[in-house]
Amino acid sequence: MGRLVLVGAPLGNPGDASTRMREALETADVVAAEDTRRLVRLARDLGITVPGRIVSYFEGNEERRTPELVETLRDGALVALVTDGGMPSVSDPGYRLVRAALDAGLPVTAAPGPSAVTTALALSGLPTDRFCFEGFLPRTGSARRARLAALAAEERTLVFFEAPHRLAAMLADLAGAFGPDRPAAVCRELTKTYEEVVRRPLGGLAEWATDGEPKGEITLVVAGATATPASRPPDDELRDEVAAAERAGSSRRDAITAVAERHGVRRREVYAIVHASGQ
Template sequence: MGEMSDLGRLVLLGAPLGNPADASARLREVLGTADVVAAEDTRRLVRLARDLEVSIPGRIVSYFEGNEERRTPELVEELTAGSFVALVTDGGMPSVSDPGYRLVRAALDAGVPVTAAPGPSAVTTALALSGLPSDRFCFEGFLPRSPGARRSRLRALATEERTLVIFEAPHRVTAALADLAETFGADRPAALCRELTKTYEEVLRRPLGELARWAADGEPRGEITLVVGGAPAAAASRPDDDTLRAAVADREAAGLTRRDAITEVATAFGLRRRDIYTLVHQA
């Protein structure tokens, strides 16, 4: 590896969620000067550049979930050779439930400078629009796809007192809302944010039970972010024995050993592993 001055740099670009007018001046500048632009969807990048009236003189390459393992070392090679590489996803910040983390980690390990031209984020946009407490929150990304694993994860989150932000695919959001309402309670306040910043933006601020019924009446379309109010302090006490046993059983069904399932449940609920072990084996 050469000296630091011989290295290129990696810039993460915060791309508009839908409205091109949200693009920053720095995003325009980087697109117009980068040697290589790695894009989650090259067609969407070309369309964005056209909307912004920006010319991209550098080489455009695809970088998405299906090829990032193969493409990462190629881009690191470009970076260590001195190239200026920009990374952009379909919307929001790279690495936030989008491709990017693998490349960032590899670039840092290679000693390459990494920075960002920050921009829109579906996480903070949905949180701000939800009307729910935003002073403390946690981001869960996408819930597990299988029903059993999803319910198990939601049980672990049921006593979380911070506001939750969750991404969900349109074809799974109906089932996810039903499980949320069952696990968190139908009265838990929430917001479903759909197509943020786009023409048909919609924010539904309703209890989970009402959102679940709304979704069941017709599958929602578009990009969806769910914001769910945290558990009331009273609900954040120790779950009952049946809930704890079910949480262990769910994790075993998902493939964990009983030992690991007990450890994970104890950690999730802030309890002693020995107490969960006794509870499960008494049953």
């Protein structure tokens, strides 16, 4: 049985190539590359030879080539999938082939490598404990603004990809939907010679982007919305909830703890309310 290997490629600096990436390219029977010319150039930079058959696998031929690659896997071949940079399937070709291979009962593994998503997130200086990746937003202004309106209350840090010629319009829409003071960072040409990270509020970034069209590959990181504190219920409601929990079989200690956590109130505050009533 063959095997599909998802190969994480350097974002720009060949020095980020892993040993496992080199091995995957050197031992694969077939290498499916988003851009075959870039693959040849990367192999030359790494000083390795790719002896297997090299085929193109990009957005324009994914649908047609996926069944061919699945049949190649069925025949026992080792197939390596590599994109222009980062991990396959993350806003790059790959998902369709992974799904087809799994549906056919064929093994899929990875030689993991760099990712523009996590690299930009780490460099942004914004919270990294919880985040969501939105990839490329709709290209048209109305559809993009509708999507941003739906994301305005998202509390997790947001990561987007965007083309240089649309960045100014996207930042203007972001400032309109999220407010001009929302912290953000534009990460450009990560790991490459002209790497740049611009950290400003969205309003400032929107102005910065109008000074001249930024060049290169861009990842945008935006802080999540600030959570709105829930309103605190009146004392009698907190007291009644504790009493109801006790009637249901909870101890007073557990009932107070549960009510406090449910409403974001300090436990000792609920305790004081209950005991002040003489219950």
